[in-house]
Amino acid sequence: MSELGFEGKGPLREAWELFLESSIGKAGLIILSIFALMAIFSFVPPMIDPMYHPMKGVDPEITTSQPPSLRHWLGTDFMGRDILSQLLAGARVAFLVGITAALMSIILGTFLGMLAGYFGGVVDTLLMRTADVIMVLPTLLVILVLASLFKGLSIWSIVIIIALFRWPGVSRVIRAQTLSLKNRPFVEAAKALGASHLRIMMRHLLPNLVPLAFLYMTFRVTAAIVIEAALAFLGFGDPTTVSWGMMLQWVWKTGHMFKAPYWLLPPGICISLITLSFYMIGRAMEQVLDPRLRKDWEG
Amino acid sequence: MERPILKTRALYKTYLTKGGFFGGGKKRIVALHDLNLDIFRGEIFGLVGESGSGKSTFGRLIIRLEDPDKGEILFEDMDILRLRGDRLRSFRREVQIIFQDPYQSLNPYLSVEDILKEPLQIHKVGDKKERMEILEETMSMVGLVPPSAYIKAYTHQLSGGQRQRVAIARAMVLRPRFLIADEPTSMLDASISAQLFDIFLNFKETYGVTILFITHNLSAANYLCDRVGVLYKGHLVELGRSQEILTRPYHPYTMALLDAVPKFGRCDIPTEFGTLQRQFEGGDESLGCPFFKRCQRAKMVRCSNELPVLLEVEPGHFSSCFYGEEIHKEVMESAACRLGI
Known part of the structure; x- marks a missing residue:
């Protein structure tokens, strides 16, 4: 305590500083920022030359898949499209799908979990039984059925379906946390002050739930990216979007699986690395939230 | 006031x-x-x-x-x-x-x-x-x-x-x-x-x-x-001005509480009032004085069968013990020194 008083350093700022102390978290952030740069730079190649457009741009001199060259750093696909620009565009799609789907499922899961935990009773039973039903449905299978029903799905409907299928896990965890929070004296004090249910939930419960929700979001991002890749690989992706899963599907369908490693490996490695980076960030956040997991913890 | x-x-x-797993044993x-x-x-x-x-x-x-x-x-x-x-x-x-x-x-x-x-x-x-x-x-x-x-x-x-x-x-x-x-x-x-x-x-x-x-x-x-x-156990056993309660208690439980206050340098005299000397097993909880099982001065038939009510023992001082006044008199005479609080 200084004479100047306390600087307003909230627990979230403290958590961020703790996060930066963890090397696994920093590594995850670095890998993730590389992908973010890739997504940003995905707009550059088509501007240099229209033949670098990931979808429509075809090199007029090439008709078969070519290995890397100066003109095409990662080579081309079967019809002469540039693999590097497809890879960059794929990063953009991965972020779009991963983050929006995860964000939507987290927001849904957090609010429904909080409502169930706070009000209990009938609300709790209804919400949690719904969650149970959704949780036991095999996500991929249901999406495949829907995709064949509607003759292919756009990237946004895939995002929404992933979000709708992935909230129950989050809401269970948030509900449990809400149950332990709602009888804490600071919540009772708010009640004794005459605070409304809405105020108690938004001002007292939600901030205490956000770190946990954020942690689960990193895991959900991974799941969403993998589901999208799997769908695309199986041929149920959005045919107008270039995602990494889509690239893999083209490799496989055109019979280049074992002939063109320059085409097969980049999207495969990218999928693994981006999921790894979110996973690492999640692990570091877990350490921040649960001090028992910290290795360098000094009692 | x-x-x-x-x-x-x-x-x-x-x-x-x-309760237990099958819902039994709820109390x-x-x-x-x-x-x-x-x-x-x-x-x-x-x-x-x-x-x-x-x-x-x-x-x-x-x-x-x-x-x-x-x-x-x-x-x-x-x-x-x-x-x-x-x-x-x-x-x-x-x-x-x-x-x-x-x-x-x-x-x-x-x-x-x-x-x-x-x-x-x-x-x-x-x-x-x-x-x-x-x-x-x-x-x-x-x-x-x-x-x-x-x-x-x-x-x-x-x-x-x-x-x-x-x-x-x-x-x-x-x-x-x-x-x-x-x-x-x-x-x-x-x-x-x-x-x-x-x-x-x-x-x-x-x-x-x-x-x-x-x-x-x-x-x-x-x-x-x-x-x-x-x-004590949800019963109000004594009520009054704080000075009175803490220096001239009527209820054996209040005396026991006062005994439990650590006294500096007086390890040779463990308790002053001596009301918490036994733990009586058995008997019906719902009948009788709530303090009956732990009270040294409890008398068998009455204390275990009749619930005492809060009565005014001195102006503004209430106690719920059948034998409060007797115990009070006895304790006030014998106790050489009051609590050091």
Whole structure:
């Protein structure tokens, strides 16, 4: 305590500083920022030359898949499209799908979990039984059925379906946390002050739930990216979007699986690395939230 | 001072314990047993008793955090158990509570300013400038000086004593007429406790607030309270002016409590009153005196079969023991020295 008083350093700022102390978290952030740069730079190649457009741009001199060259750093696909620009565009799609789907499922899961935990009773039973039903449905299978029903799905409907299928896990965890929070004296004090249910939930419960929700979001991002890749690989992706899963599907369908490693490996490695980076960030956040997991913890 | 601000009539509260796997083995625990208690305007009333005696339950019922099974609570002659909506909210403005654990009673995600402004926001008191003035005045009164040094702090930057000051300030920003302090100092060390007691006394004098002080600490009750009620297993066993209760007890349980206070340098005389000498097994709990099983002076037939009622033994001094006066006389004659509190 200084004479100047306390600087307003909230627990979230403290958590961020703790996060930066963890090397696994920093590594995850670095890998993730590389992908973010890739997504940003995905707009550059088509501007240099229209033949670098990931979808429509075809090199007029090439008709078969070519290995890397100066003109095409990662080579081309079967019809002469540039693999590097497809890879960059794929990063953009991965972020779009991963983050929006995860964000939507987290927001849904957090609010429904909080409502169930706070009000209990009938609300709790209804919400949690719904969650149970959704949780036991095999996500991929249901999406495949829907995709064949509607003759292919756009990237946004895939995002929404992933979000709708992935909230129950989050809401269970948030509900449990809400149950332990709602009888804490600071919540009772708010009640004794005459605070409304809405105020108690938004001002007292939600901030205490956000770190946990954020942690689960990193895991959900991974799941969403993998589901999208799997769908695309199986041929149920959005045919107008270039995602990494889509690239893999083209490799496989055109019979280049074992002939063109320059085409097969980049999207495969990218999928693994981006999921790894979110996973690492999640692990570091877990350490921040649960001090028992910290290795360098000094009692 | 003699008009009660708060009256409880036959207040009865039970809890159901968790049963076994098949739902069996559930037990009903009586937390409060037909409690009749009047608390007078402007006094500090101490409620003492051991853990599980129901003293915290009493506080939680009064502030409507829980509802009793039976009975009435009258605040300013208004039945507060029937309050709903806006009227409940205006009641909440009049009655506030301070909890025992300052580490649990403040939201870690809010700054001191947020915490102290919230009550004013909820009850729409004053504009921005007035709120700031109220905040600074209250913070100065609880000893968070200068207020500007603490106002931006988050609770994890504060010590236990400072946190409890914030909790007291939160309870007092609305200037309630009735304050419940539920063991507010039991987690703090003695020097901080003494400072907080003076803050309570100051509030009582400045704002005329009535304070229900729930404690297991008899010296705190002696220092702070005008009157004291002794609770045992949900029964009020003795009630009166704090000086009287603590120096001239009538009920064997109060004597046992006084015996339990550690006495400095007197290890050769273990107990002064000697009322907690045996643990009688068996017998029906629901009949008889609640203290029967642990009371050395209990007499078999009457104490185990008849529930004693609270009777006035001296003006303003009530006790619920059949043999209170006998025991009192005997103890007052033999005890050479009183407690050092």
